[in-house]
Amino acid sequence: MITRRRLLVLLPAAALAWEHVLAGTPESAPNYNRAEHWWGMLMDIGKCIGCGNCVRGCSAENNVPEGYFRTWVERYHVADWRQETPQVDSPNGGKNGFPPGTAVGGKNFFVPKLCNHCADSPCTQVCPVGATFDSPDGVVLIDEKYCLGCRYCIQACPYGCRFLHPTKHTAEKCTLCYHRITKGLTTACCENCPTGARQLVDLKNPADPIHEYMKTHSVQVLKPHLATGAKVFYHDLDGSVR
Amino acid sequence: MTKFKDAEHLIRLAGAFAIGIVVFLLLRSYFVPRSFGQYGHYRGDALTEIAAKPVSYAGHQTCEVCHGDVLEVKKAGKHAGVNCEACHGALAAHAADPASVVPKLPDTAVLCAQCHEQNIAKPKSFPQVVSKEHSGGVDCKICHQPHSPLLAPGGKK
Amino acid sequence: MPVNGFMYPNEIELQWSVLIVIYPFVTGLVAGAFILASLERIFHVDAVKPTYRLALLTALSFLIVAPLPLQLHLGHPERSLEMYLTPHKSSAMAMFGFVYLWYLMVVILLEIWLDYRHEIVLLWQRSTGLKRLLYRVLTLGSSNISEGALRVDDRVGWVVTLIGIPSAFLLHGYVGFIFGSIKANPWWSTPLMPVVFLFSAMVSGIAIVMLLYMALMKIRRQPIDMRCVDTIAQYLLYTFILDFAMEMLDLIHRIYESDESFRSLDFMVHTKLYFSHIVLQIILGTMVPIAMLGFLQVVKVPERARRMAYAVAGCLTIIGIFAMRWNVVIGGQLFSKSFLGYTTYKVDLISREGVLIAAGLLILPFVILAVLMKILPPWHERETASAD
Numbered sequence: 182m183i184t185r186r187r188l189l190v191l192l193p194a195a196a197l198a199w200e201h202v203l204a205g206t207p208e209s210a211p212n213y214n215r216a217e218h219w220w221g222m223l224m225d226i227g228k229c230i231g232c233g234n235c236v237r238g239c240s241a242e243n244n245v246p247e248g249y250f251r252t253w254v255e256r257y258h259v260a261d262w263r264q265e266t267p268q269v270d271s272p273n274g275g276k277n278g279f280p281p282g283t284a285v286g287g288k289n290f291f292v293p294k295l296c297n298h299c300a301d302s303p304c305t306q307v308c309p310v311g312a313t314f315d316s317p318d319g320v321v322l323i324d325e326k327y328c329l330g331c332r333y334c335i336q337a338c339p340y341g342c343r344f345l346h347p348t349k350h351t352a353e354k355c356t357l358c359y360h361r362i363t364k365g366l367t368t369a370c371c372e373n374c375p376t377g378a379r380q381l382v383d384l385k386n387p388a389d390p391i392h393e394y395m396k397t398h399s400v401q402v403l404k405p406h407l408a409t410g411a412k413v414f415y416h417d418l419d420g421s422v423r
Numbered sequence: 424m425t426k427f428k429d430a431e432h433l434i435r436l437a438g439a440f441a442i443g444i445v446v447f448l449l450l451r452s453y454f455v456p457r458s459f460g461q462y463g464h465y466r467g468d469a470l471t472e473i474a475a476k477p478v479s480y481a482g483h484q485t486c487e488v489c490h491g492d493v494l495e496v497k498k499a500g501k502h503a504g505v506n507c508e509a510c511h512g513a514l515a516a517h518a519a520d521p522a523s524v525v526p527k528l529p530d531t532a533v534l535c536a537q538c539h540e541q542n543i544a545k546p547k548s549f550p551q552v553v554s555k556e557h558s559g560g561v562d563c564k565i566c567h568q569p570h571s572p573l574l575a576p577g578g579k580k
Numbered sequence: 581m582p583v584n585g586f587m588y589p590n591e592i593e594l595q596w597s598v599l600i601v602i603y604p605f606v607t608g609l610v611a612g613a614f615i616l617a618s619l620e621r622i623f624h625v626d627a628v629k630p631t632y633r634l635a636l637l638t639a640l641s642f643l644i645v646a647p648l649p650l651q652l653h654l655g656h657p658e659r660s661l662e663m664y665l666t667p668h669k670s671s672a673m674a675m676f677g678f679v680y681l682w683y684l685m686v687v688i689l690l691e692i693w694l695d696y697r698h699e700i701v702l703l704w705q706r707s708t709g710l711k712r713l714l715y716r717v718l719t720l721g722s723s724n725i726s727e728g729a730l731r732v733d734d735r736v737g738w739v740v741t742l743i744g745i746p747s748a749f750l751l752h753g754y755v756g757f758i759f760g761s762i763k764a765n766p767w768w769s770t771p772l773m774p775v776v777f778l779f780s781a782m783v784s785g786i787a788i789v790m791l792l793y794m795a796l797m798k799i800r801r802q803p804i805d806m807r808c809v810d811t812i813a814q815y816l817l818y819t820f821i822l823d824f825a826m827e828m829l830d831l832i833h834r835i836y837e838s839d840e841s842f843r844s845l846d847f848m849v850h851t852k853l854y855f856s857h858i859v860l861q862i863i864l865g866t867m868v869p870i871a872m873l874g875f876l877q878v879v880k881v882p883e884r885a886r887r888m889a890y891a892v893a894g895c896l897t898i899i900g901i902f903a904m905r906w907n908v909v910i911g912g913q914l915f916s917k918s919f920l921g922y923t924t925y926k927v928d929l930i931s932r933e934g935v936l937i938a939a940g941l942l943i944l945p946f947v948i949l950a951v952l953m954k955i956l957p958p959w960h961e962r963e964t965a966s967a968d
Contacts, residue, residue, distance in 0.1 A: 213474075215470075227546055228546065229546075230538055230542075230545045230546065230549055230551075231542060231544055231545060232537050232538045233537070234509055234537070234538075238480065238508075238509075238513075241479055241480075241512075241513045242478070242479045242480055242513065249589075249590060250589045250590055253588075253589050255586075256544045257544070258543075258544070265840070265843075265919075266920070267920070268586075269586040269918065269920055270586060271586070271588075271589055273589075274589040278537050278540075279542055279544065281540075281541070281542060281543075282542065282543060282544070284543055284544075285543075289543045289544040290544055290546075291544050291545075294588075303762075303763060303764060306670045306671065307670070307671050307672070307673065307761075307762070308668055308671055309662075309663050309667065309668055309671040309673040309674035309677070310659075310662040310663055310666055310667070310668060310674065311459070311463075311464040311465040311466070311666050311668045312465070312662075313465075314463055314464065314465035314469075315463070316462075316470060317462055317463075322469065322470070322473055324465060324466050324469035324472075324473075326466070326469070326472075327456075327465070327466055327469070327659070327662065328655070328656065328659075329654050329655065329656050329657075329659045329660060329662060329663070330654050330655015330656050331650075331653075331654055331655075331673065332595040332596060332655075333671070333673050333758075335590075335595050336595060336596065336762055336764070336765065336913075337762050337764055338764060339763070339764035339917060340588070340917075341587075341588030341589075341590050341591045341916075341917055341918075342588075342590065343590065344590040344593075345595065345655060349655075350655030350656060351655055351656065356473060359473050359474055360473060360474050360475065360476035360477075360478065361478055361480075361482075363474045364474075364478070366478065366480075366482045367482065369479070369480050372480050372482060372483070372506055372508060372509070373480070373506065373508065373509045374509070375502075375504070375505040375506075375509050375538055376504065376549070377504050407763055407764070423917075423918035423919060423920060428724065428728075428729075429724065429726065429728035429729040429731075429732050430729075430732050431722050431724055431729075432697065432719075432720060432722035432724060432729065433732070433736065435720045435721060435722055436690075436693075436720060439720065440685075447664070450661070450665065451665050454661065454665055455665050455666055459666060464666070464668055464669075
């Protein structure tokens, strides 16, 4: 129960702490040392319900322009043994959830996707000027003040996670909510996921329970044959997922 | 000496090239940002700029500072793993100034269906209903308490 | 809906437009025209001498236009200097900036200057007013056109042309590598891409010089040197056969291996790219010109008919090579990387990357060439068709 007394103590304290976080001065937030982190994400296909909360949350947190997606959800229908030709849809990236659909029988599931923050990213390899890069803590970022808008990185990404911002005219994509994870928060998509299908993982943190989970359960990455060193891992990823 | 004289124009050309290279190097030292190359082939300042962007979702740990009572109810129920802002929306502004920024209560008639409306692709074990058949259009919170939604035996909240 | 099947949500809109089709087309013409010029200088194919200077000026005209489609396409053209100031060494695009600069400065401009220097000095002495100033600047202040100096020019020019051949290969091979090195896109990703680009560049460059020579001689009411044109047509045929062989090798390999992407790409070629790929590029743009040129090698045909045939074959070739660039660039973006769907490309008329701008960029090199020909005439009026 919130008592008036409690509130009088808590409000100013909370507000003060938040001032620092909102002002974006990470020095005041718990000390963040880039060398101590190596970020990734774990998706549990068996838990995703396709509610689209992650897409809406990302959009609100990062001012994602309408019609473009830093993250999105796909729905798969696999009729039988043929893995190469599933039926897939992603109405508005899953932002407004999914309509009931006409699929009958077979395997049906949702697959959330985002930038895989590859350890050997093909997108940073091709940037002509160094506007997109791999941060020391494993996040692939874009310097919007330096990007020319040549779109070579968008062509080089095998996962379709990049787009050109329609008004800034620079490349854009998921930043793994770098502005949040460096302050001890989780990403907007993980915060909003109601089932825990999306979980941030710090692969350098020995105590990270998600990292432990990955070591003891079967996980896959998208397009492993391209050897991108993808750091978004999927548990229970069906072979039909493109 | 005649050899030199015959190649004079080439020496002038070489000179023009040399001037061009010097101009290029001067441009380089002037235009390349100071922090470029600090951590790798990119502008080092970009890391701090990106990390300094404003936050919209406060995160459930912050909500729990003030709303511990709700947490107690939620912890024991089926929505234990659902974070506050997943339903209540982005509330960092409210956390920063709780008195003036008053969040609007979500509309349960619309909100609940986003997760719980039946869909063939949702995991079979996930609680889902065809809302028309389940409640005939009645607002979910008439029967279900959102923070602890499972009905007790006998249909009580 | 512009989408058939499924595409990743961010893939629906094309990233590289018709301007990025024009860019490899134009750089290809540069490389091809230069290779033709080098045939005379290095390999002593005297028959093509009348087109030597024309080929160099053509290469320069297209080289000047080449960066323009790129600048018009960039989201922030004002930042394009960054490619020279902080080039990312692992990026083929960044390294190409320097290949382009090298080719412009050290190969084309230098070779043209050395070959024309004699006339530039004479024109300086004979002109008045603004023209005199222009020629004076071009002499770099030196008026030495003695025997010795001209011998030096010739020797150095020979070395520049020699270096120029691998440089031309690098110039357009690199463009092929910019596409060919993208493992994310199976339509582009093949080691044959730089090779196919290079050979098709040579074909288009040789064809355009041949067409320009015939057209210009007609405009100037001068007789066309048939020995010259016959020889160019021969080299065009040889290069074409090599080009076609490379393209067929790529195609047969894809069909045989039939990997993950094949079904999707095959469907795309037979539907969305049917006209541009099968009809324009393969049939009209390659097989018909090869057949015509091949026929003319074995059957004696009178001069006038031969000229007509060369003109037709040349035009079809140019169209076919443009179609090839279109099929690579646009085709590579029409299919989804999930191999489950396709999108459509609509070119605007008036926008920054629209049809009008594209047409303008294709016409501009000829305007530049006309200006260059006025400043640096490739032929003297008194020269007969069979030159010294």
